[in-house]
Amino acid sequence: MKNLSQVHVGVDVSKEKLDIFIYPKGVSITVENSKKGINKLIDTLSKYDVLQVVFEATGGYEKQLHDMLNKKSYNCWNVDPRRIKGFIISTGCKAKTDKIDAKKIAEFSSKYSKDYDSTIRTAQEESLLSLVDRRFDLIKFLTSEKTRLKHPVHQNCITSIKKIIKMLEKEIKQIEKQVEKLIAENETISARSKLLESIPGIGKTTAATLIASVPEIGTISNNKISALVGLCPYEFESGSFKGKKFIRGGRIAPRNALYMCALTTIKYHLPLKNFYDRLIAANKPFKVAIVAVMRKLIVMANAILRNGEPCRL
Incomplete structure (x- = not known):
């Protein structure tokens, strides 16, 4: 009532x-x-x-x-x-x-x-989120500058672009150092980060991104965590028409971080590599296969933080 x-x-x-x-x-x-x-x-x-x-x-x-x-x-x-x-x-x-x-x-x-999910970030998590968001913005800017460098431009512009790229790379490294320092200074965040880093392909930066951007991780169901980061496939059909499943929405920073992790794990982590290879062998498109690996990673991260046990795979 x-x-x-x-x-x-x-x-x-x-x-x-x-x-x-x-x-x-x-x-x-x-x-x-x-x-x-x-x-x-x-x-x-x-x-x-x-x-x-x-x-x-x-x-x-x-x-x-x-x-x-x-x-x-x-x-x-x-x-x-x-x-x-x-x-x-x-x-x-x-x-x-x-x-x-x-x-x-x-x-x-x-x-x-x-x-409504009542998960509230601590002051330290808010600080971590600010750093993670800033790093994400700088990486987008860096990617844009590197793309511009690939196209024919005046020599003066090339010099300017290279200068900006160097500055951005330096700033990103500085932020990553601040992220590591903040994690090391907070016992709870440090413990959660170590658990996440036990997952193949997930390093300190991705762990920090997940902790800061998805504070609900480890407290909600696998389906909900997948939907939060935009990795839950939705059906699209009407009458006799049946379209392809698709993903939509979700938090972009953790999804981008998981994408880079997935690219690493399909090369070096045997269980996930075999999973990916099976999907490709079944004629699944690359994007479908890589999103499936990303979903595996976020589900693993959710389970590991929920149980408090490191990854054994």
């Missing part, structure tokens, strides 16, 4: 302001997206029994809100904007304002609160 005294808080986040709706109380407020504004929101929320605060991922504008609410022990749910958009369409709502969006986000929370 629902606790009718509990409220769901929907927040529509923008660069300058936060539009808030408290459901089912019908309270609507707007505050600045700043420490002062968020503290005002926290004062307001202290008057209610808040089940959770829900907002969309906005590329960073929600981070200060998330951090400050976490420190006050509020359960925060950072939802994929596509889910919110789909929910709003399903309600038949045609109007579009920030206040309406905040209300619909709160209604979404009320309807789908069972989907």
Whole structure:
């Protein structure tokens, strides 16, 4: 039975302001997206029994809100904007304002609160996530610069590109050192990292990426962990038509890290190499086979952290 005294808080986040709706109380407020504004929101929320605060991922504008609410022990749910958009369409709502969006986000929370996972990152895990995300951004930039170097450009541009590549490689190494230092200084993270590193193909950087980007790992089912990183195949069929299964969505940083690990394991780790070879022998495309190996890796990581035992394969 629902606790009718509990409220769901929907927040529509923008660069300058936060539009808030408290459901089912019908309270609507707007505050600045700043420490002062968020503290005002926290004062307001202290008057209610808040089940959770829900907002969309906005590329960073929600981070200060998330951090400050976490420190006050509020359960925060950072939802994929596509889910919110789909929910709003399903309600038949045609109007579009920030206040309406905040209300619909709160209604979404009320309807789908069972989907919420209460895993909260520690301060150290948040620091690790910042470093992992920064490394991921720099690697994307580095890849772009290396691609540009392959195309004919003016000599001055080549010199500039090479200079940027050298700088990026140096910065990535510095961040990796900071990641290793942070892991070594935290007993819990260090223990989890060592367990993950026992899996063939997974090194310190990938272990750090999984710990920081997927804090749920080791606490949820294999199907859920696969879906979280976008490695759960979905069927696509209608009537007599039967399309190919496909993967969609999920957290891109851990998926990219697992891809690189999979490329290594299919060369040097016999059990996974044999698994991959069987799929290729069965005429499965490379992408299908490599995604299957990636799924094996994330399932292994999930089981190892759940059981607290290193990989024996």
